[in-house]
Amino acid sequence: MRKQTMNRDWIATARTLNEALPYLQRYEGATVVIKFGGNAMGDDNAMASFARDIVLMRQVGVNPVVVHGGGPMINEMLKRLDIKSEFVGGKRVTDAATVEVVEMVLAGRVNARIVQAINDAGGKAVGLSGKDARLMICDQTNPDLGFVGTPTEMDPSVLTKLFEAEMIPVIAPIGMGRSGETYNVNGDTAAGAIAGALKADRLLLLTDVEGVKDATGAVLTELTSQQIMDLTAEGVISGGMIPKTETALMAIDAGVRAVVILDGRASNACLLELYTEHGAGSIIRKG
Numbered sequence: 001m002r003k004q005t006m007n008r009d010w011i012a013t014a015r016t017l018n019e020a021l022p023y024l025q026r027y028e029g030a031t032v033v034i035k036f037g038g039n040a041m042g043d044d045n046a047m048a049s050f051a052r053d054i055v056l057m058r059q060v061g062v063n064p065v066v067v068h069g070g071g072p073m074i075n076e077m078l079k080r081l082d083i084k085s086e087f088v089g090g091k092r093v094t095d096a097a098t099v100e101v102v103e104m105v106l107a108g109r110v111n112a113r114i115v116q117a118i119n120d121a122g123g124k125a126v127g128l129s130g131k132d133a134r135l136m137i138c139d140q141t142n143p144d145l146g147f148v149g150t151p152t153e154m155d156p157s158v159l160t161k162l163f164e165a166e167m168i169p170v171i172a173p174i175g176m177g178r179s180g181e182t183y184n185v186n187g188d189t190a191a192g193a194i195a196g197a198l199k200a201d202r203l204l205l206l207t208d209v210e211g212v213k214d215a216t217g218a219v220l221t222e223l224t225s226q227q228i229m230d231l232t233a234e235g236v237i238s239g240g241m242i243p244k245t246e247t248a249l250m251a252i253d254a255g256v257r258a259v260v261i262l263d264g265r266a267s268n269a270c271l272l273e274l275y276t277e278h279g280a281g282s283i284i285r286k287g
């Protein structure tokens with residue numbers, strides 16, 4: 001059982017280099033996919049802290065891949081344009097007008113902001129969407145949701161090329177249909193599909209809660225597939241947490257070694273998870 005309490009400031013724990021070294025070595029050459037949710041983005045300071053974590057990971061030999069969301073930013077733009085929007089099972093019902101706005105906000109504004117923050121922190125980030133180099137081809141998820149896509153054919157070769165050049169891919173969750181349609185893909189779903197295609201060592205799903213909570217509100221530091229199914233059936237896992245836990249199960253099935261759902265607003269969240277013994281958030285492993 002992982003410890004529930006943790007020192008949130010990775011630097012303040014004043015770990016010696018000796019202590020940190022085994023963890024640095026453990027992840028050297030590893031592929032880590034990080035889903036950065038709209039609610040986790042916060043202000044410019046939170047964005048800068050996230051960017052520093054990602055750059056540090058790259059500097060110690062990890063291949064980080066950022067897949068982002070941006071639900072609140074889409075909501076804001078839809079409101080300005082007076083377009084109504086609703087969610088079913090954590091996914092946005094997306095008509096033709098909405099998908100245009102979703103692509104504009106995610107592949108435009110949000111993606112550019114993250115790329116800029118990483119580059120400001122000294123990294124070399126490259127912004128992409130699932131359309132680039134046929135990275136993520138989708139089928140319609142369910143006609144009732146309109147232009148919401150499920151990734152069905154992945155080609156991650158563009159990402160491995162970027163790893164070779166020590167660049168950091170930053171991916172907007174927009175998919176390409178087989179007949180030229182544009183699909184709105186839930187950010188967690190896209191991150192899971194990309195992590196699965198890369199057989200990533202870790203998928204980190206950053207959000208605005210400390211982890212998956214039980215009915216009493218306590219964070220479950222380790223979760224099994226059975227617990228996820230039970231908590232979902234009981235309605236304890238609901239709303240935006242549904243795509244995250246669904247993604248975790250699918251990613252594990254696709255060969256990702258472990259998935260962690262954690263608080264992206266905490267300082268050094270990614271570093272705490274990778275480079276401390278207790279980790280952070282809720283971890284889901286195979287088996």
Ligand SMILES: Nc1ncnc2c1ncn2[C@@H]1O[C@H](COP(=O)(O)OP(=O)(O)O)[C@@H](O)[C@H]1O
Pocket residue numbers: 037038039040069071206207208209211212213214236237238239240241242
């Ligand atoms: N069992 C649960 N444990 C923790 N959070 C939950 C749970 N069930 C539902 N949630 C909700 O899921 C939200 C996270 O999903 P979402 O808002 O879509 O995040 P993001 O924008 O970061 O992807 C939490 O803020 C919380 O309100």
Ligand SMILES: CC(=O)N[C@@H](CCC(=O)OP(=O)(O)O)C(=O)O
Pocket residue numbers: 036037038039068069070071072074090091092102148149173184185186187188240
């Ligand atoms: C199909 C679907 O729901 N797509 C999401 C895409 C953005 C997203 O996932 O953003 P967060 O990670 O910030 O929630 C949406 O339209 O809001």
